[in-house]
Amino acid sequence: MxxxxxxxxxxxxxxxxxxxxxxxxxxxxxxxxxxxxxxxxxxxxxxxxxxxxxxxxxxxxxxxxxxxxxxxxxxxxxxxxxxxxxxxxxxxxxxxxxxxxxxxxxxxxSARAPKFEKKLPRPLNEDAARAMIDSVGDQGRAGWIGARDAAVVTLLYGSGLRISEALGLTGTDLPLGASLRILGKGGKERVVPVLPVARDAVERYIRLCPHEMTADAPVFRGLRGGALSPRAVQKVTEAARMQLGLPATATPHAMRHSFATHLLAAGGDLRAIQELLGHASLSTTQAYTSVDEVHLMKVYEAAHPKAR
CATH class of the missing domain: 1.10.150.130 (Tyrosine recombinase, N-terminal domain)
Incomplete structure (x- = not known):
């Protein structure tokens, strides 16, 4: 062309x-x-x-x-x-x-685009998110493969990372601390928390991984030592989803949606969650969250000065 x-x-x-x-x-x-x-x-x-x-x-x-x-x-x-x-x-x-x-x-x-209905992401509930992580870890043929997959998905859910961001980690990011500096879309840099459970999952994978962890090498490796592909993570989550009887919307990206939704449901500030996700627009973050109206009204009544 x-x-x-x-x-x-x-x-x-x-x-x-x-x-x-x-x-x-x-x-x-x-x-x-x-x-x-x-x-x-x-x-x-x-x-x-x-x-x-x-x-x-x-x-x-x-x-x-x-x-x-x-x-x-x-x-x-x-x-x-x-x-x-x-x-x-x-x-x-x-x-x-x-x-x-x-x-x-x-x-x-002046040309107008056709209207379309935006599909809102569907997060998993807390029990399903935990089950997904556990099931993903059981799918691998070799012990270190299961540990690797569990570590990746734990980071998606525990830190709200995009799959490309998790797979973009290199040896220079190790050992993981309490927080992690991520270079996201459009070169936007943000700091995300790394929960102890996520650090433990990554450390377990590192101990079992047969490939050397050098500073410039990717943390997450394929079977032969090359960089792990996003498709490999998608396939293992598909297998776990089918085993658990979860809907087709239970994808790796759904773990990131779940991170945002569960934080907000627990009382997290929407703008703080926006920063954690690396969204340029607050409206994008709002689309990632699905908290029912009852919860929103409770937040309003507790926080708004006219409601108290």
Whole structure:
């Protein structure tokens, strides 16, 4: 699809991504998604108009062109959520490009994404979270494998780590202390607590692991000593989920949801939980928590000065 871009358009795309990387500190995966979305958009316009798309042609995209592109995505089976993300990428590129090239981007920016219902995460209850950790530890063929898997899932639940963050730990992070400094999405740094149970789980795994723990090596290893893959953790949690009769929503990421929800249910402050999770927006943290209205009203009545 990169052939759809003229040299000038390709240079502009690269400059936009570089600017976004510098200003927003976006992750490599986000950058790849942005690039793919914009290239896919330009490729469609090339096919639709039957001509290459240089910067001049890109500045003349019409409302009709945008409708045709959105219709093609829908016909191609793209979900409303996927369409919304692609449109967001294209709009972001056009805001930057229109400022640099001095054209009016209204036709692109006025396009509306299809509405979709946001799926709220489903945390496990406390008993199910504990059972998941225990069951994951029993799935491994070798003793150290089970200890490894239990340590990873304990960190997801006990510290609210993303799976990529847990698997990104290296020997320099050992031995784990009472807290851990994590570099999360967008280069955002945060400090998370490490509960004694999580430290014990990691220490047990380290004692059993047959691979040397050097400073620059990943803490969590695959069978042959390479970095453990996220898919391996997903597979072992799938097996544990089926054994326990838990729903399909009981994934590694659900352990992080559970961390947030259980903290809030125990009286934790929402903004403090936001910091622990590394969310840029408080609204994102609110979506991660599922505390019933009765509990929220109790918190309100206990904390609000007019309610006392």
């Amino acid at each position: 990169s052939l759809a871009l003229s040299p000038q358009a390709r240079d502009a795309l690269g400059a936009w991504l570089e600017t976004a990387r510098a200003l927003k500190g976006q992750s490599e995966n986000t950058e790849k998604a942005y690039r793919a979305d914009v290239i896919e958009f330009i490729a469609f316009m090339v096919t639709y108009h039957g001509e290459p798309k240089g910067l001049g042609a890109l500045s003349r995209i019409s409302v009709t062109d945008m409708r045709a592109w959105m219709a093609s995505l829908r016909q191609g089976g793209a979900s409303p959520r996927s369409m919304a993300r692609k449109l967001s990428s294209v709009k972001s590129f056009y805001r930057w490009l229109s400022e640099r090239e001095g054209f009016e981007p209204t036709a692109v920016l």
